[in-house]
Amino acid sequence: MYVLVLAVIIGVLLSLWYWKRNYPRSPPMYPGGLPIIGHPHIIINVDQTDDLYFLNIRINFLISGPTWRIHNKLLSTSFNQQVLNTFLPEMNExxxxxxxxxxxxxGKGPVDIKEFITQYILRSCMVFKVQFVFVGTSLGLESKHQDTIDNGYAKALEEILRIVGYRALNVQIHPSCIYNWTSMRRRELELVKIVKNMINPIIQKRKSELKCTKMYNYDSSTTVSGKFKPTLDLMLDLSNEQNVLSDxxxxxHLNTFVAASYDTTSAILHNALMALxxxxxxxxxVYEEVQDVFQNNEExxxxxMSKLVYLEAVIKEVLRVYVAVPMVARKVNADIVLPKYTLRAGSICVLSIYGLHRHPLWGPDAKEFKPxxxxxxxxxxxxxNVYAPFSFGKRNCIGKHYAMMSLKTSIAHVVRKFRITADINIxxxxxxxxxxxxTTPLVNLTLRF
Structure with missing residues (x-):
């Protein structure tokens, strides 16, 4: 037994020696570790990795890189600015x-406003492509299905992402041969099953309804009533007519929509209100600008939207300083020569968006909140490349304009009604x-009128 262990250790050491001998400029090799890039001039040489690191593509939790690029072209046309404008009444409501x-x-002291924010996000603006889209309006779900999303589906996705985040930070469970034996892996599989059991009946029911009403004959971007087709309906069209999308x-895609909106969008809005x-x-x-724009109108x-210039500056600065997604995994598409190392083409690295947003190119006040x-x-x-709140490259967020509309609308309504007191810096x-x-961040809300 001891001889076998010794042989394995010697084999590993010889492999490392061989690697360093033949690739002397490669980064140091640590179990599970990945090189991190935080310089904007280097990022231009990296491309989107085909698979989302640590997300199990085999169980179709999220769409993988190549499939994403194909579907992205088909679905992105349904959300041009004309389409986005049709969502404003729902956003206001x-x-x-x-x-x-x-x-x-x-007026009742410090409160946790997270629940109000998440309900707003889930019931009004959900992610379309990696970012925001309506559940009830754009996905075409009935109210009882909306309750399913609220009560279990989104929270299951949130827990899956929490597990993924924990694994990413603990190199000892990076190897699948180890992770697959952990209780976290078993819990992950349970959550994936929950997600499938919740969403499959919704997809099948909607598919039957559309088939019965012969809606598949309508144009891919609008319905017969002239309203823009919900995203779920559009995906079912592509599945039925072009055989592009499987169930x-x-x-x-729905997992991506809900996971990103439930976590990412609510985090951005929460950070914005805390910062204000x-x-x-x-x-x-911001309040003065909102009052000038609203006048006596209710929405x-x-x-x-174009008049809320300072509010947009505030949102951009929130996205820079309090970045929601601090890093992403990418594939190196060409050898990158650094002062001490060379990142080899085909390898995986981590892009630090958090680091980019604090790069010296921003000036001496890079760490300060200055809209x-x-x-x-x-x-x-x-x-x-020094600013990437919605990521960059082939898999960046195509819903960023929708995101800005959603954030402007919600923040404007809140600031118009309340004076907010908080301390995000602690x-x-x-x-x-x-x-x-x-820890739970608390805010004080005081009515302005």
Whole structure:
């Protein structure tokens, strides 16, 4: 037995020696470790990895790289600016509902507003492609199916991402031969089964309804009533007419939609409100701009969006300083020569979006929260890769314009109604794929009128 163990150790050491001898400029080899890149001039040489690292593509949890690129071209045309504008009435309605819920706890001391935010996200804006889309409106779900999304489906996806995040930070369980024997892996499989059991009946029922009403004969972007077709209906069209999407593909897209919206979008909105509560001068300037735009109206229109210049600057700065997804895994598509090492083509590396957003190219105040920097484009870094809140490359977020509309609408309604007090700078953060506060952040809400 001891001889066998010794032979294995010697074999590993010889393999490492051979690797360093033949590839002397390769990064040091650590079990499970991946090189991290945080320089914008280097990122141009990396491409989207075909598989999402640590997400089990074999069970079709999320769409893999090559499949994503094919489907992306087919689905992205359904959400041009004309389509996005049709969602504004629903955004306004759900934002008013969120404000009404917050009103019940206003003036009662520090409160946790996370539940209000997540309900707003799930019931109004869900991810379309890696980011935001409506569940009820765009996915075409009935209210009882919406309750299924709210009560279990989204939370199961959230727990899966929490497991993935824990695994990513613990190199001892990176190898599948070890991870597959852990209780986390068993729990992951249970959660995947829960997700499948919840979403499959919804897909099948909607497929039957569309077939019975012969909606498959309609144009891929609009319905007979002139309204834009829900995303779920569009995917079923592609499945029926072009045989492009399988049921597994549709389920994987829905997983992506809900997981990203439930976690990512709610995190961004929560961080934005916390930041406004932490910087009173910024909040008051946003309030004044919102009042000028709203006037006596009850909701924002498509013409109002371009007028919220300072609010957009605040959102961009929130996305920079309090980045929701701090890192992504990518594949190196060409040898990258660094001062001490060479990253080999075909290898996997991690891109630090958190590091990019604090790069010296941002200036000496890179770590400070200063929305004003976005009001003068001449002062911003010229390298486009230094800012990547919605990722970059072939798998970046095509829903970023929808995201900005959703965030502008919700924040405008909240700031118009409440004065927010908070302190985002005392928070400690934990990594669960999404960067989240490790403790419950509390805010004070005071009615303005």
């Amino acid at each position: 759900q934002a008013r509902n969120m404000v009404a819920q917050m009103t019940a706890v206003a 597994d593909d549709i389920r994987a 509560g932490s910087y009173p001068d910024v909040q008051e300037r 924002l229109t498509k013409h109002d 004003e920097r976005w009001l003068n484009p001449d002062t911003l870094p010229t390298n486009p 928070l400690k953060w934990s990594y669960e794929i999404i960067l989240k506060p490790s």
